[in-house]
Amino acid sequence: MSPRLLAQARYYFPAVAVFVLVIGTWEVIVRVLNVERFLLPRPSEIYTSLVENWDVLAVAGRNTLIEAVGGFAIGLVAGLLVAFATASFALARGALMPFAIAANAVPIVAFAPIMNNWFGVTSPVSKMMIVAVLVFFPVMINVVRGLTSAEPAVLELMRSYAATDAEVLRKVRIPAALPYFFTALKVSATLSLIGAIVGEYFGGANEVLGRLIVESAAFLRFSTAWAAIIIAAAIGIGFYLLIIALERVLMPWHASVRAREP
Amino acid sequence: MTGSPPIVRLGSVGKQFAVAGGSTVALEGIELAIAAGEFVSLIGPSGCGKSTLLRIIGDLIRPSSGTVEVNGKPAVRARRDRDYGMVFQAPVLFDWRTIEQNVQLPLEIMNTTRGDRARRAAEMLDLVELADFRRHYPWQLSGGMQQRAAIARALAFEPKLLLMDEPFGALDEMTRERMNDELLRIWERTGTTIVFVTHSIPEAVFLSSRVVVMSRRPGRITHVIDVDLPRPRTDPTRESERYFELVTAVREALRSERGAEDLGALDAAEITGEPLA
Amino acid sequence: MTAASATLGRRAPTVSAHGLGGMLRGAASFVAVIALLVIAWEAAKWIAGDPWREVLGVPFEPPHVPWLDIKQLNDQNLPHVWEIVGAYFRPATRNSDFTLGAVLIDAAIFTGRSAVLGFAAGAIFGLILAIVFVHSALLERALVPYVIASQTVPIVALAPMIVLWVGRDWGSVVLVSAYLTFFPVTIAAVRGLASPDPRALELMRSYATGWWHVLWKVRFPAALPYLFTAFKISATASVVGAIVGEEPTGIRGGLGRAILQFNEQYISGPEKLWATVFACAVLGITLFLIVRVAETLVLRGRSAPSDL
Numbered sequence: 001m002s003p004r005l006l007a008q009a010r011y012y013f014p015a016v017a018v019f020v021l022v023i024g025t026w027e028v029i030v031r032v033l034n035v036e037r038f039l040l041p042r043p044s045e046i047y048t049s050l051v052e053n054w055d056v057l058a059v060a061g062r063n064t065l066i067e068a069v070g071g072f073a074i075g076l077v078a079g080l081l082v083a084f085a086t087a088s089f090a091l092a093r094g095a096l097m098p099f100a101i102a103a104n105a106v107p108i109v110a111f112a113p114i115m116n117n118w119f120g121v122t123s124p125v126s127k128m129m130i131v132a133v134l135v136f137f138p139v140m141i142n143v144v145r146g147l148t149s150a151e152p153a154v155l156e157l158m159r160s161y162a163a164t165d166a167e168v169l170r171k172v173r174i175p176a177a178l179p180y181f182f183t184a185l186k187v188s189a190t191l192s193l194i195g196a197i198v199g200e201y202f203g204g205a206n207e208v209l210g211r212l213i214v215e216s217a218a219f220l221r222f223s224t225a226w227a228a229i230i231i232a233a234a235i236g237i238g239f240y241l242l243i244i245a246l247e248r249v250l251m252p253w254h255a256s257v258r259a260r261e262p
Numbered sequence: 263m264t265g266s267p268p269i270v271r272l273g274s275v276g277k278q279f280a281v282a283g284g285s286t287v288a289l290e291g292i293e294l295a296i297a298a299g300e301f302v303s304l305i306g307p308s309g310c311g312k313s314t315l316l317r318i319i320g321d322l323i324r325p326s327s328g329t330v331e332v333n334g335k336p337a338v339r340a341r342r343d344r345d346y347g348m349v350f351q352a353p354v355l356f357d358w359r360t361i362e363q364n365v366q367l368p369l370e371i372m373n374t375t376r377g378d379r380a381r382r383a384a385e386m387l388d389l390v391e392l393a394d395f396r397r398h399y400p401w402q403l404s405g406g407m408q409q410r411a412a413i414a415r416a417l418a419f420e421p422k423l424l425l426m427d428e429p430f431g432a433l434d435e436m437t438r439e440r441m442n443d444e445l446l447r448i449w450e451r452t453g454t455t456i457v458f459v460t461h462s463i464p465e466a467v468f469l470s471s472r473v474v475v476m477s478r479r480p481g482r483i484t485h486v487i488d489v490d491l492p493r494p495r496t497d498p499t500r501e502s503e504r505y506f507e508l509v510t511a512v513r514e515a516l517r518s519e520r521g522a523e524d525l526g527a528l529d530a531a532e533i534t535g536e537p538l539a
Numbered sequence: 540m541t542a543a544s545a546t547l548g549r550r551a552p553t554v555s556a557h558g559l560g561g562m563l564r565g566a567a568s569f570v571a572v573i574a575l576l577v578i579a580w581e582a583a584k585w586i587a588g589d590p591w592r593e594v595l596g597v598p599f600e601p602p603h604v605p606w607l608d609i610k611q612l613n614d615q616n617l618p619h620v621w622e623i624v625g626a627y628f629r630p631a632t633r634n635s636d637f638t639l640g641a642v643l644i645d646a647a648i649f650t651g652r653s654a655v656l657g658f659a660a661g662a663i664f665g666l667i668l669a670i671v672f673v674h675s676a677l678l679e680r681a682l683v684p685y686v687i688a689s690q691t692v693p694i695v696a697l698a699p700m701i702v703l704w705v706g707r708d709w710g711s712v713v714l715v716s717a718y719l720t721f722f723p724v725t726i727a728a729v730r731g732l733a734s735p736d737p738r739a740l741e742l743m744r745s746y747a748t749g750w751w752h753v754l755w756k757v758r759f760p761a762a763l764p765y766l767f768t769a770f771k772i773s774a775t776a777s778v779v780g781a782i783v784g785e786e787p788t789g790i791r792g793g794l795g796r797a798i799l800q801f802n803e804q805y806i807s808g809p810e811k812l813w814a815t816v817f818a819c820a821v822l823g824i825t826l827f828l829i830v831r832v833a834e835t836l837v838l839r840g841r842s843a844p845s846d847l
Contacts, residue, residue: 014681098565099572105771105827107779110794110819113802113812118611153354156322160348161371162341171367175358190690198783202802237688253358253399 041223049223050230056212061231064209067124067196068239071131072188078132079139079184086140087147087173097144104137109195112202121203130199135188142184146177179254182247189243193236267334269423269455270296270319275328277314287480288314292328294474294483296457298422301449303458303466303473305512311481312459313427319457320348320425333422344372346423347416351431353408355400355415362387362396365415372419386414389448406437410444417452424456431461439500442468446495463516467508468495475515485515562835577620584619588612595621618810623817626810639811643797643818650781650794651822653709657716658777658826662770664717665724672725673732673758674750690722712793715784719776727769731762767834774826782819794819 023043030042041049050057086092112130119126150172158168200210209232216225247254275292278285288311296302304312317323318330321337332340340346347368355364365383374382387393390410392403400408409429416424430438442465449456460466466473467489475485489508491499499505585591587607591599611617627640635642668686672679735757743753785795794815801812 011680014677015684018681018685094564095568095572098568102569102824102827105775105823106820107775107782107823109779110782110798110816113798113805114616114816117805117809118616151354153350153352154356157348157350157354158371159322160320160341160346161368162344163371167371171370172356175356178358194690201783201786233688236690240687251358253401 041226045223046226046230049221050227053224053227056207057228057231060207060209060212060228061235063124063205063207064193064196064200064232065235067127067199067208068131068192068235070124071128071196072135072192074128075132075135075188075192076139076185079136080143082136083140083143083147087144093144093148097141100137100141100144104141108134109198109202112199115199116203122205124205127196127199127204127208131192131195134191134195138187138191139181139184142180143177146180147173149180150176178251182243182251185243185246186240189239190236193232193239197232266298268295269298269300269333270294270457271329271331272315272319273329273331275315275318275325275330277311277318277323278326289318289325290480290482292481292483296455298455299453300472301446301456301458301470303460303470304476305460305463305466305473305516306476306481307478307516308461310476310478312476315476315481316425316427316457316459319423320346322348344368344419345421346425347419347421349409349412349416349424349426349429351428353400353405353412355408355411357400360397360399361392361403361411364400364411365418367415368419374419382418383414386418387411389417389451390414390444406433406441409433409441413445413448417448417454420452420454422455424454426456426458428459428461430465438462438465443496445469446493450494463509463512464500467491467505467512468500473508473512475512484518487511487515562831580617580620584612584614584617588617589614615806615809618813622810623813626808626814631811632804639814643794643815646792646794646797647818647822649792650778650785651826653712653784653793654716654777654781654822654826657713657780658720658770658773660713661717661720661773661777662724665721665769666728666766668721668725669728669732670754672729679729686722686725689718712781712784716777716780719780720773723769723772723776724766727765728762731765732758734765735761764838767830767838770830770834771827774830775823778819778823778826794822 026040027043030040082096086096108130111133112126115126115129119129147169150168154172154176155168158172163171196208197210197213200208201214204211209228213225213228213232216222216228272292272294275289276287277289278287292315304315306312314323318325319332319337321330321332321341330337333343333345335343335345355361356367359367362380362383365386366379369379369382384393384396387396390413392407392410392414395403395407395411400411403411412429430441433441445456446469458466458469468491470489473487473489474483475487476482477484487508491502491504491508585603585605587605587609590605591603593599614622627643628638631637631639631642668682672683732754739757740753743757748756781793782795782798785793786799797815798812798819801808801815805812
């Protein structure tokens with residue numbers, strides 16, 4: 001094995017070891033202590049349920065993913081538009097930033113019933129709107145911070161070049177905002193999936209993960225519920241990893257991306 | 263000098279800043295003329311306004327009074343026409359650009375064609391001997407190398423005037439001496455006029471044709487010392503007697519406008535920033 | 540770290556240097572935006588909602604008929620602002636002795652209590668985890684992926700199971716709340732505890748201090764700005780956790796239950812649901828503000844100004 005591969009393997013080994021250890025111990029404890037089935041199904045049971053119900057799970061996963069991604073896109077675009085508008089005008093910034101930060105503190109999911117009433121309980125749009133609002137605020141706040149983060153020394157340099165505001169925006173502010181943008185994306189990626197599922201909890205079409213989890217739990221079919229949770233977690237992790245990959249491509253120069261090399 | 267008009271002409275330049283409870287006079291009655299191709303250093307105690315003066319020449323700060331002419335035009339026009347380049351103490355390179363792209367930055371803003379940009383950048387990087395590091399990112403270079411890249415960037419569009427604000431202040435002594443040699447070599451090659459702000463007396467004497475000594479706040483020009491050391495200046499120059507005489511002269515000029523008995527009170531004033539009684 | 544990357548790379552979070560003054564300005568801006576939103580709300584209804592028969596008791600003769608008709612803006616879906624405000628002062632339900640406002644305040648306190656407890660538990664756990672990670676790179680590499688993964692698990696789905704495990708109503712809510720709080724705190728604390736200048740740590744080593752003193756005197760103070768940033772996020776998360784945790788268990792007395800209840804009564808009284816939702820918003824903002832004030836007091840004098 002090449003030394004690089006070996007180094008990577010060594011780096012990830014502890015995490016993998018923990019996984020194996022936990023799953024193994026879980027299985028053994030449940031078997032040996034005969035813990036009540038429904039409290040904590042054995043990993044092997046969960047796996048079986050995963051395989052058996054794969055069709056249903058896949059469809060539900062897809063539908064929930066559509067809600068999450070749709071809302072993510074809407075919130076992202078809206079957040080970017082408002083952020084660019086706000087960053088350009090100090091007055092707007094002074095007025096809107098405190099509001100956005102406070103609004104970010106509101107439990108958005110409380111609006112889920114209202115969205116359901118507006119757009120229809122079974123429609124994916126109602127969940128998309130919840131996700132969009134959830135995503136909008138972190139994106140807007142972080143992008144405004146990023147666009148206004150340029151150091152005075154850099155702005156002085158650009159002034160010495162008699163650069164126009166548009167040039168400063170393109171060449172300085174936007175690249176400087178990228179790290180903040182990706183912070184927002186990472187937060188939003190996880191939020192969008194959770195938002196979709198929690199939104200579904202207040203009511204949704206039948207083939208979505210949120211309802212699947214809740215109904216399986218209601219019928220005490222906990223291994224199915226866990227299987228659905230695993231699918232949800234897998235999708236969430238996948239989304240997050242996608243963002244990290246994108247980050248590595250677009251910001252190879254950034255300290256945090258460099259530091260990740262094992 | 264050939265009798266061509268001065269590149270920089272300052273007439274009765276003054277600058278006041280508003281501070282809590284009034285205003286403070288940073289600069290007063292600055293008269294200075296710098297001819298084409300000269301190397302002029304500004305030196306003075308902390309807070310004397312030399313960086314402010316440099317920025318006034320570069321139209322990054324407006325003077326409260328007086329006139330500033332660069333290349334025969336008002337400073338504002340000279341900046342818009344991009345007649346000068348600036349190098350700061352921090353290299354201020356963009357993290358997200360390679361060295362090559364950093365050097366091309368001013369050329370991009372000036373809408374130079376892509377081919378010309380690449381050519382100029384390559385020339386400049388050769389000049390500062392960083393050609394091998396064109397594709398590197400700033401974080402991969404040492405402090406001295408980053409400053410060289412900043413100098414390459416400042417010279418990329420062949421400005422008539424180069425303004426430098428303690429560019430080597432963050433470097434160690436040996437690197438600084440090397441950078442001084444490099445700078446002189448570049449200066450001789452390009453014939454640019456340089457206005458150089460520094461804290462270091464040896465550096466000012468080694469590099470300049472003239473050393474302008476400023477007083478503490480309110481900053482005034484107290485002495486202008488001609489440095490008649492022969493060029494090219496190299497290590498032997500640093501060990502010559504005339505060099506030491508000039509360094510001593512500058513040091514005494516810096517000391518002269520405050521008597522020995524004022525030294526204690528002066529230090530206190532510099533700490534609190536309050537004017538002496 | 541190069542000077543260049545120092546300008547644009549990682550920086551510690553900053554605190555408003557204007558402290559209370561800055562916050563008051565922020566509050567004023569907030570109120571101004573709310574006022575604008577209220578105007579926009581009613582303006583939208585004026586243009587595209589249901590016909591207006593009266594405003595605050597003053598009748599319109601003939602009624603104003605808006606020019607467009609958008610379903611989301613009609614009186615059922617977007618009650619008039621004064622209807623919502625009025626709902627706080629009217630009885631909560633038909634035969635209730637209490638006004639909706641009183642009921643909601645009680646519910647908010649109930650939920651708020653769970654949220655605060657969850658926040659405290661989550662913050663403590665997150666801090667301990669971070670301290671472990673900072674001192675053991677091995678454990679960090681082993682466990683951080685799971686810490687991250689834990690946030691992708693929809694905790695609400697585990698709530699029924701948590702109730703069975705914990706066996707007590709509010710305990711499970713606190714657990715859900717803590718689950719949502721600990722992640723931002725862990726991540727921020729790891730960054731913050733590892734942020735001191737290596738030279739400061741060297742200095743401590745030269746004094747032959749034990750790891751505990753280093754932790755208390757150097758790492759922890761350095762971590763405080765990062766912690767407060769995380770606390771602001773966690774304050775919200777803990778409220779979300781509390782509300783959502785109350786749902787499946789149907790715990791009486793909390794805002795989660797109130798949302799479910801007034802959602803059922805939506806057809807007859809949409810303004811009550813809106814009133815409840817705004818009560819949740821106020822709770823979230825209140826906890827956020829408490830953290831913000833604490834931040835101003837604890838971090839007074841440190842660092843440079845920032846937005847709220």
